[in-house]
Amino acid sequence: MSDTDTAAEWVRMPANAGQGTICTAAQYEEHYARSLSDPDGFWAEQAGRLDWVQAPTAIADWSFDPVAIKWFEDGVLNICHNAVDRHVDAGRGDTVALIFEPDDPAGEVRRITYGQLKAEVVRMANALKKLGVAKGDRVTIYMPMVPEGAFAMLACARIGAIHSVIFGGFSPEAIAGRVEDCRSDWIVTADEGLRGGKRIPLKANVDAALGKVPAKGVLVLKHTGGEVAMRDGRDHWYHEFSQDVSGDCPCEPMKAEDPLFILYTSGSTGKPKGVLHTTGGYAVWTETTFRYVFDYRPGEIYWCTADIGWVTGHSYIVYGPLLNGATALMFEGVPNHPDHDRFWAVCEKHKVNIFYTAPTAIRALMREGDGHVTKHDLSSLRLLGSVGEPINPEAWRWYSDTVGKGAVPVIDTWWQTETGGVMITTLPGAHDMKPGSAGKPFFGICPQLVDNEGGVLEGATSGNLCITRSWPGQARTVYGDHERFVQTYFSTYKGKYFTGDGCRRDADEYYWITGRVDDVINVSGHRMGTAEVESALVLHPKVSEAAVVGYPHDIKGQGIYCYVTLMEGEEPSDDLAAELRQWVRKEIGPIATPDHLHFTPALPKTRSGKIMRRILRKIAENDFGALGDTSTLADPSVVESLIEGRQNR
Ligand code: 6R9
Helix, strand or coil: CCCCCCHHHCECCCHHHHCCCCCCHHHHHHHHHHHHHCHHHHHHHHHCCCCCCECCCCCEEEEECCEEEEECCCCEECHHHHHHHHHHHHHHCCCEEEEEECCCCCCCCEEEEHHHHHHHHHHHHHHHHHHCCCCCCEEEEECCCCHHHHHHHHHHHHHCCEEEECCCCCCHHHHHHHHHHCCCCEEEEECCEEECCEEECHHHHHHHHCCCCCCCEEEEECCCCCCCCCCCCCEEEHHHHCCCCCCCCCCCCEECCCEEEEEEECCCCCCCEEEEEEHHHHHHHHHHHHHHHCCCCCCCEEEECCCCCCHHHHHHHHHHHHHCCCEEEEECCCCCCCCCCHHHHHHHHHCCCEEEECHHHHHHHHHCCCHHHHCCCCCCCCEEEEECCCCCHHHHHHHHHHHCCCCCCEEEEECCHHHCCCCEECCCCCCCECCCCCEEECCCCCEEEECCCCCEECCCEEEEEEECCCCCCCCCEECCCHHHHHHHHHCCCCCCEEEEEEEEECCCCCEEEEEECCCEEEECCEEEEHHHHHHHHHCCCCEEEEEEEEEEECCCEEEEEEEEEECCCCCCCHHHHHHHHHHHHHHCCHHHCCCEEEECCCCCEECCCCECHHHHHHHHCCCCCCCCCCCCECCCHHHHHHHHHHHCC
16 A cells, blocks of 8 residues: 555455455566566466467467457367366366346246256257358347346357347347348347346347348247247247257357457447457456456355346356356346345345446445345355446445445456456455545556547546557457447557546556546446437437437436427427437337437537537536637527526426
8 A cells, every 4th residue: 555645545455355365466566567578478378277279379469550459369269168168078067157046036046057058058059050050140149137148149159150149128229220230140039028027028129120120030038928929930939949959069169360249339429339359369358357356266156237238248247257167146137126125135145255236236226225235144245346337436435335344345347348358457355445446457458548639648647548558358340340440449549449438547556437538428337329319319200400418317327418409390398308208218228218308499519510519518517617618609699598498407
């Protein structure tokens, strides 16, 4: 612990966190230094924990200008073999791989051993093959949070198909757009999902999507038993279709740089991007980060509350834990059903040791009072983690004190869909913590802060967060559009990966992520492009123009604030506001529901017609004193009427 002006912020690593840990502070320094001075040696060693059909001899081979990223290029492996078969082969077939906790607390818990997982993945893989799926094909997975979602991902990996998982909360329009973008002929879904007692019409949504784009085959898991339509020749019940498949399915040998999955994520412009991850680097990155960041010890129960539809679910429910032979809990439900103690009830029921969730959930549960937490025995908890958005110190302290009883480390892990796994975090046992700070770079990560002109900022300062060297888990491209990948991430600051986040580095070289500096908003830890919501709004026949910004929201972190101008002759009304909210839900999905609709006769524009978002953000934040220079506006009076509109709400 250093004696700096930030000393008051320190929270000491609890004494027991160090017991049995795989990384001390000194080892962190040693590994980190070596990961930069000898990256090839360091990463070859990490890769050595995996089984390779052909061990890589070429390790790092990358450039950020021009952009070409390769890791372990001549290596051959299969990630499903490493996540599943490898553990069975080593005699750990009876270890539980997945524990399933259903939405209904009285429902049936499933415990799936590595042996059973292998059998299930083989069955799913052979069903996909029977459907016609071949190596390199894209398979869309639109599933509830049930083990079959993980089986489907691993089955794709096993046969060399590329999975594209779509979060179960997305609308038919969003599904259609993603299916079309990666030309996915095959879809794995379920009759319905179940969340907080509510049924989600997954198959019906797929049917609606397939009214817009074609697909060759749909596998349907019977989950709730709800009524669904099945189209002859295209749709197949999984339980029937997979009945006669072989119990054997070899793992396809994959080149390290063969694609593993596509995951769509929002950016500041245009449609969501299909971020592409490849096999070898992603496997090494998720295996290594899970191992060090969560300090997993055999026999422990690990629970990440994310959904497999997001990258956190990919890397830290499925691949990271399973590559480490861990026991991971999969939860179908929501934190507040049947009551606000559900998370803690599940922790007690399954004696969870490592718990990983998002600040939005922590804030929502904090508001409900400590009683929901204290009535449960949480003595099994050994490590608490946070991910998805900046965690405010108040929520951090509640998480640490009330949930962790001040006795366990809290790690705040900063990373992104594009980074594949954790990039900045404190390591349990190694680093003292500072509430609100993510901490230190993981092995191999070189963060750099730059000013808006790209000038490098040294020392304790704030700036735009870039990463100057490649790491194994880095996304390789945007599916089908490499130029967009280059433009989005490597053109703002040439030769560097730009994260889109703002960040402060303090005198102890701890990093504090301050949030997005682009037109992406973070709603309950979910990324949403303001441009996406705007496009959805202007599709409505009564809407002329829309501008969307984020604004502070107590629970969600950021809320969605929409400025809307209407077509000539249309009048604003509460009914129309409700209709537009519903419209956006239908176009994108419930996570994009506007929190605030502000009808305005005009938007503030420059003389060249550019919307001045800076002003719109300030007004949404109720911060009217700091509007800055409005002299370039074509019609400065617009601002007055916007402020008036804001105050009248
Ligand atoms: C893993 C994930 C990425 C964006 C990222 C940043 C924000 C994630 C954070 C965090 C502060 C943390 N973010 N973790 N901000 N502290 N610990 O969330 O991926 O959905 O792609 O979002 O989320 O703004 O740029 P993704």
